[in-house]
Amino acid sequence: xxxxxYPGSFDxxxxxxxxxxxxxxxxxxxxxxxxYDAPPKAVMFTTQERVELxxxxxxxxxxxxxxxxxxxxxxxxxxxxxxxxxxxxRALSDFEREFEMALMNKKLAPEVESVFMMSNLEWQFxxxxxxxxxxxLGGDITNLVPxxxxxxxxxxxxxxxxxxx
Ligand code: ADP
Numbered sequence: 001x002x003x004x005x006y007p008g009s010f011d012x013x014x015x016x017x018x019x020x021x022x023x024x025x026x027x028x029x030x031x032x033x034x035x036y037d038a039p040p041k042a043v044m045f046t047t048q049e050r051v052e053l054x055x056x057x058x059x060x061x062x063x064x065x066x067x068x069x070x071x072x073x074x075x076x077x078x079x080x081x082x083x084x085x086x087x088x089x090r091a092l093s094d095f096e097r098e099f100e101m102a103l104m105n106k107k108l109a110p111e112v113e114s115v116f117m118m119s120n121l122e123w124q125f126x127x128x129x130x131x132x133x134x135x136x137l138g139g140d141i142t143n144l145v146p147x148x149x150x151x152x153x154x155x156x157x158x159x160x161x162x163x164x165x
Contacts, residue, residue, distance in 0.1 A: 001029045001030060002029050002083065002084065003028070003030045003031075003032060003080060003081055003083065003084070004028040004030070004031050004085075005031075005032050005034055005073070005076065005077050005080060005082040005084065005085050005086065006021060006024060006031060006032070006034065006086040006087075007033075007035075007069075007073045007076070007087075008033075008034075008035070008087075009035070009041070009043065009050070009128070010033070010053075010054055010128070011043045011044055011128050011132070012045050012050060012053050012128060012131075012145065012149050012152065013053050013128075013149060014123070014126055014127075014128050014145050014149075015123055015145060015146070016088065016090070016119055016123035016126040017088065018057055018058070018146070019088075019119070019122075019123055020088040021033060021058060021064060022061060024117065025063050030063050030065070031061075031063060031064045031065070031086075032064075032067060032080060032082060033054055033058065033064060033065070033066045034066075034067055034069045034073070034076060035051050035054065035066070035067070035068045035069070036068075036069065036070070037069060038070060044132050044153075044156060045152070045156070047068045049152070050068075051066055051067070053152055054066045056148050057146050057148070072108065073085060073105065074109035074112050075109075077112045078109060082112070083111065083112060083113060084112070084113050084114075084115045085112055085113070085114050086115050086117060087101075087102075087114060087115070087117070088116075088117055088118075088119050089116045089118050090119045090123075090124050090126075090127075091119075098114075102114035102116075126144055131144050131145060131153070135150075135153040135154065135156075141153060
């Protein structure tokens with residue numbers, strides 16, 4: 001059985017991530033989406049929240065599982081018996097960072113392959129960071145994330161906003 005690991009921050013999951021997940025699920029027998037516990041950047045959602053939002057988003061795809069992890073991605077891949085690490089690639093912005101990370105992972109674990117899936121045209125310019133920024137400024141994010149994620153974003157930014165008056 002080919003197990004594919006899809007790691008990331010998913011803060012929060014967007015339609016771009018979901019496009020990669022559903023396409024990966026049609027190619028590989030088992031897809032494990034792994035949420036970094038402590039990414040090297042500030043997060044809006046806790047690990048538990050990021051996992052729950054993802055679980056709800058993929059609940060209709062039977063061969064996709066969601067978990068959280070800490071430590072090296074390649075160590076997790078080895079523990080799970082995953083031979084593939086999937087990453088999504090958007091135009092220009094991701095290439096250099098992903099290339100460098102894939103080479104480092106190859107050094108650390110030669111038996112684990114990095115597989116890149118090109119983002120669909122529709123989601124090429126969609127980034128979770130931009131979605132958060134737009135949500136914080138009160139913009140419409142309905143077509144960029146699933147409805148339950150849009151709701152969670154609105155609740156988060158609403159809670160953080162100082163009350164008028
Ligand atoms: P990370 O912190 O590891 O970059 P992200 O949650 O930002 O985690 O992204 C996880 C993976 O999903 C990365 O491979 C990233 O390039 C990819 N990704 C992010 N947004 C999109 C998108 N709009 N389309 C396709 N892939 C994407």
